[in-house]
Amino acid sequence: MQLVRQYLREAGEGGRDGWNRFWFTPADPATLGLVRVLAGAMLLYTHMVWTLDLPDFFGGDSWTSSHAASMALPDSGRFAWSYFWLIKSPAALWAAHIAALAVFAMLTLGLFTRVVSVLAYLAAVSYVNRVPGSLFGLDQINCMLAMYLMIGPSGAAYSLDRLRLSRAADGTRGLAAPSTSANLAIRLMQVHMCVIYFFAALGKLRGDSWWAGDAMWLSVANLEYQSWDVTWLARWPLLSAITTQITVYWELFFCVLVWPRLTRPIMLALAVPVHLGIALCMGMITFGLIMLVGCLSFVPPWLVRQCIERRQKGAGEGRGAHTGKMRRRPPSSAVSGGRKSA
């Protein structure tokens, strides 16, 4: 009995410490900043495309009437709010749309990020809740990333906000301070990506074709999706079966194998052909790219800084990093994501 009590006590303490370490360790916001730039750019592009058919999708006589939209959602979609339902005139519609585009542009650039990240999320959700019949995976990931970008200090790195900070007295600019909310935001993205892949795999395993190995063929033989003719795969059934199985097992085990240091690079490397394959062969470039942006949340900040700042030749954070001008924060073992000094 005492052994059981001891086990439960140690498990409780270990679980509590692990939980705190996982969620509440301050992190360098570099990865969050890069995700903001890329997700912001995708949000901007996604909504710029709405511009081409704005009245058709969001106007008074749009494809989706309010009655139809309410019929498609549980509880008549009464919690699926959208400010577009309040907009009646074309002028107001265009004004709201232009304002949203400005918000997404500011998010991408990292200007007044604390405010615009909240506005960007509210705008993104308003768009999707207005047109539930025109959505796909891209919109789910766009809104997911926008939600977490407003939780952390996403403008603390690679942003105009960062450039606007006054330089220190010695003319240098230090690295952004490690932040617990930056860690929280990145952790939420990571966990959410794991949930997505796990249930995507479970959904596939309910079907015969993913189990039997035909699914890859069925995907590339769909003319309405096809953007690159890969029907030569008909003569290579084994190749179709192998790529099908790899896709399923990669998705299924992503939530486990992306955490260990040894397997994380492999899982992230596999994400590139999987999502670029979807992007190039099935015409869903935006979806393929935004999934890769989601996977970027698993790349540690020191690696982000190493890749980006090595390439920076001009002014900014990166310059200081390689000219010795940057006032680095003292290395701290308490900082998640801090790169150890040599």
Place this chain on the structure above:
Amino acid sequence: MMRVIPDSAGGDESPRAPTAVSWSPRVRFIVSLALVWHLVALLVGPISSPPSMLGERLQSIYAPYLQAAYLNHGYKFFGPDPGPSHLVRYVVETSDGERIEGTFPDRKTHRPRLLYHRHFMLSEFLVGLAGPWDPRFDWHNQPLSKSQEAYIESYAHHLLAVHGGKRVTLYLVEHRLATPQEVIEGMRLDDSQLYRSRKLGSFES
């Protein structure tokens, strides 16, 4: 030599390095409660699709949060099986006797690709709203669900407004996927044998 990526989110290079958490215990406790709520919410959408008893119970609690935050997703991308695709063909008749025919999605008019995909989802979403299969009817005569009727009427209303029509008729076109053997034997993916069509309804302005 391969450099391994650290195991923490942030990526402290030494996995055994001592770490210090920030925020006071009270703040951590409150945030932890919010995290648990949110993490459970992430699971509610997927376990409700297809419907499950647990999913339904949790939906009754979480629906406001999931809908308001746009989190109610099953994440079943191309699952359980990649199936046939669907298009909607329409014929609009104007008051001066002109007939305007079209299809959505249409690669020739819906550009760039993302806009094409928006229109593609309109037709696919309509099919996704179908009720349970009724064995008394074949595909061409399957009864439409209430949600499908609402969307068809909405599409019809839009087409009448855009084209200034007095009457519109809509058809659902299903495009079956060719088998590898059919393609090897020379069938094209747009072969007419792969298509079937059913009337969805006629509407007047």
